[in-house]
Amino acid sequence: MIFDGYKICVLSGFAGFTKMSGEIISKNISKNGGTIIPLPQARNQTSNLTLIIVPEQSDEKMILKVMNLTSLPSCPLVSPNWAINSTNSKTLHDPNDYQIKKTELPIKRQSPQTYQSPPQSPFEAYKTLPLVPLSNSPEMNRTQTNPILNQNNTRLHDDLLQNKDKYMFTKEQPNLNEHITSVLEILMENYFLLRDRGRGFAYRSAIIVLKSHPEKIICGDQVGNLQKVGKKIKKKIQEILETGTLKRVKAMDEQSRLKAIKEFSKIWGVGSATADKLFTLGYRTLDDLRKNIPQFLNDNQRICLELFDEIKERIPREEVKEISDQVVEYAKLLLPNKDIEANTCGSYRRGKETCGDIDILLTFDDVLENKLFLRELVDYLIEKKVVTHVLILSENCKKHESFTFEGIAKKPDGLHRRLDIKIYPRKYYAWALMHFTGSANFNRSIRLFAKNKGLKLTDEGLFPAIRSHGETICGGNLVECYTEEDIFRLFDMPYKPPEQRDL
DNA sequence: TGACAGCGGTA
DNA sequence: TACCGC
DNA sequence: GTCA
Ligand SMILES: O=c1ccn([C@H]2C[C@H](O)[C@@H](COP(=O)(O)OP(=O)(O)OP(=O)(O)O)O2)c(=O)[nH]1
Ligand SMILES: [Mg+2]
Numbered sequence: 001m002i003f004d005g006y007k008i009c010v011l012s013g014f015a016g017f018t019k020m021s022g023e024i025i026s027k028n029i030s031k032n033g034g035t036i037i038p039l040p041q042a043r044n045q046t047s048n049l050t051l052i053i054v055p056e057q058s059d060e061k062m063i064l065k066v067m068n069l070t071s072l073p074s075c076p077l078v079s080p081n082w083a084i085n086s087t088n089s090k091t092l093h094d095p096n097d098y099q100i101k102k103t104e105l106p107i108k109r110q111s112p113q114t115y116q117s118p119p120q121s122p123f124e125a126y127k128t129l130p131l132v133p134l135s136n137s138p139e140m141n142r143t144q145t146n147p148i149l150n151q152n153n154t155r156l157h158d159d160l161l162q163n164k165d166k167y168m169f170t171k172e173q174p175n176l177n178e179h180i181t182s183v184l185e186i187l188m189e190n191y192f193l194l195r196d197r198g199r200g201f202a203y204r205s206a207i208i209v210l211k212s213h214p215e216k217i218i219c220g221d222q223v224g225n226l227q228k229v230g231k232k233i234k235k236k237i238q239e240i241l242e243t244g245t246l247k248r249v250k251a252m253d254e255q256s257r258l259k260a261i262k263e264f265s266k267i268w269g270v271g272s273a274t275a276d277k278l279f280t281l282g283y284r285t286l287d288d289l290r291k292n293i294p295q296f297l298n299d300n301q302r303i304c305l306e307l308f309d310e311i312k313e314r315i316p317r318e319e320v321k322e323i324s325d326q327v328v329e330y331a332k333l334l335l336p337n338k339d340i341e342a343n344t345c346g347s348y349r350r351g352k353e354t355c356g357d358i359d360i361l362l363t364f365d366d367v368l369e370n371k372l373f374l375r376e377l378v379d380y381l382i383e384k385k386v387v388t389h390v391l392i393l394s395e396n397c398k399k400h401e402s403f404t405f406e407g408i409a410k411k412p413d414g415l416h417r418r419l420d421i422k423i424y425p426r427k428y429y430a431w432a433l434m435h436f437t438g439s440a441n442f443n444r445s446i447r448l449f450a451k452n453k454g455l456k457l458t459d460e461g462l463f464p465a466i467r468s469h470g471e472t473i474c475g476g477n478l479v480e481c482y483t484e485e486d487i488f489r490l491f492d493m494p495y496k497p498p499e500q501r502d503l
Numbered sequence: 504t505g506a507c508a509g510c511g512g513t514a
Numbered sequence: 515t516a517c518c519g520c
Numbered sequence: 521g522t523c524a
Binding site: 197198200201202204205228298300392394396397398402404406435440443444445446447448450451456457458459460 | 506507508509510511512513514
């Protein structure tokens with residue numbers, strides 16, 4: 001193990017080095033024999049540390065502030081690239097070559113290890129092979145396995161680790177038009193709440209286009225002929241650029257009906273229709289609801305009203321990981337002989353600092369033979385006081401292949417948090433991972449792309465879509481994919497890391 | 504003038 | 515089918 | 521609201 005004996009503290013979350021990157025590096029160091037010392041402990045025993053990994057762009061002042069120390073520790077400060085390159089090449093690189101500060105290292109230069117050619121990731125191997133072209137041609141509806149994807153890769157992996165170097169430092173392609181989309185999003189939400197689905201869809205489509213636009217729009221004529229942005233929306237953009245807001249939004253803010261509906265619909269299980277009904281019954285605020293709980297609210301809606309103040313809070317990334325780790329630990333305890341692949345998805349996987357909920361994907365073989373597993377896991381989590389409420393516990397009734405839990409969990413002294421667990425058999429891993437990583441708008445976008453090619457993309461695969469009057473009659477699986485890269489390749493698209501799927 | 508992603512659960 | 519949420 |  002290349003990092004054997006190394007005690008390393010990883011500082012992240014500043015100077016352009018994200019916490020997610022820090023987590024990935026830490027995970028890799030542990031996997032390769034190193035010991036990660038968390039910051040709180042590291043503070044008290046800096047002399048015990050072999051080295052500290054700090055952001056490439058950090059300086060002394062920032063590091064002192066993050067570590068809450070008055071003077072720099074004696075151990076070397078090393079760039080994350082040291083760990084990345086070492087793990088990638090499976091040889092220990094000399095930390096001296098990666099020092100952030102020029103202080104001489106007490107570490108002695110290691111003699112180079114016996115050379116091993118770095119094992120190519122399956123994805124790398126595909127790179128040199130010809131792409132399988134997509135087409136609408138009728139041959140497509142034959143169930144066929146892609147010979148390229150079929151070659152060697154049956155091993156699942158946490159692609160977060162596999163692709164770390166691909167995106168850890170890749171420049172994010174952030175939404176350059178947030179100044180516009182943030183306003184349009186309010187409009188979109190309002191229209192959906194008012195059940196004006198037409199305008200809701202219109203703004204949603206335009207927002208997706210604007211968020212993907214590689215250029216910041218600062219003047220009206222830059223809009224040009226962006227898809228889905230027609231005369232009316234162009235005018236709205238113009239107004240936003242001039243005034244920073246929209247008269248239409250201001251006017252809507254005055255509507256007491258909309259204001260109340262918006263409030264009510266934040267409760268899990270309460271949508272626009274129920275919210276509207278509540279308003280008609282005379283309710284105006286959440287407190288009105290709490291004082292006099294409407295009879296027609298079901299159990300789940302009541303639970304989520306009760307816990308509203310806690311559930312509404314966003315969850316710090318660290319806590320998402322803690323609860324995930326708990327859930328996964330119990331899952332593995334329950335099926336000790338299974339090789340369970342666990343991924344925390346949703347906004348967590350996309351690298352967000354805070355998340356609306358916790359989305360856990362569990363994958364293993366023979367899900368069908370373990371129909372009762374999710375039920376057992378949930379019972380176990382309830383017993384262990386991790387899960388406090390069950391909202392939905394279901395098995396995919398038609399085929400009994402995938403399973404979903406939606407509920408509420410918390411850590412011992414923590415707030416109540418929304419928790420989703422999904423279980424899929426291995427053959428759906430890549431599709432389910434992509435689905436559950438989102439974002440929802442990213443899914444809409446790529447699914448529409450597939451649809452326009454005569455295909456149907458779901459959490460279970462890519463299928464030929466033979467449609468008659470909106471009905472979809474589909475044949476078998478189009479192609480097996482084992483990694484998200486495989487899926488992007490199928491679409492002939494460059495791989496997009498999760499953090500760039502934030503549409 | 505229909506579609507705007509595609510799916511499962513609940514009532 | 516309407517509604518709701520992932 | 522926008523597009524095919
Ligand atoms: O309408 C939806 C909602 C969700 N998803 C997928 C993508 C999404 O990323 C994932 C998890 O859903 P969630 O509602 O938790 O969204 P999130 O992206 O994790 O954001 P948040 O931070 O609000 O949880 O499920 C969809 O495909 N369609
Ligand atoms: Mg989520």
